[in-house]
Structure formats: C-alpha cells, structure tokens
Amino acid sequence: LAVLERRRHLASAAITACTLAALLVCMVIAALFLEALLGLRARWLIGVLFTSATVALVVGLGYFLREVHLANTTVRIARRP
Secondary structure, three states: OHHHHHHHHHHHHHHHHHHHHHHHHHHHHHHHHHHHHHOOOOHHHHHHHHHHHHHHHHHHHHHHHHHHHHHHHHOOOOOOO
C-alpha cells in the first residue's frame, strides 16, 4: 500500500505540473496577442511565462518518468506458459 500511495502522489504531481505548463502556454499566447494588438511591451512577462511553462513541463515529465520507473520495479506479472 505504501508503494501505491507513492505512485499516486507522483502521478498526481505529474498531472498537476503538466496542467500548469499547459495553462502557462495559454497565458503566453494571450500575452503575445495582447502585445501585438494593443502595442503593449510585455516581452519580459512573455519570457517569464514561457520559462515557467518549460520548467513546469520538465518537472511534470520528471515525476511521470519516476512513477513509471517505480511501477516497473514493483509490479511483476507472471507469464503463463
């Protein structure tokens, strides 16, 4: 049960981080449109949002990779001959 709880936590963190990355990418696109349409100078904001999105995606994929590794080392399915 402890391993399953750890896997649940890793999967939840991965989903959260990847969802945050997707939301940040949407914010980057919105900021780019606002900059183009309204002439705002938001390059620093766009840079921060894009960097944050990239970091969140790397973190999410890292958690997902860790969960898959944990699943592969703890779950063994015997083959029938």
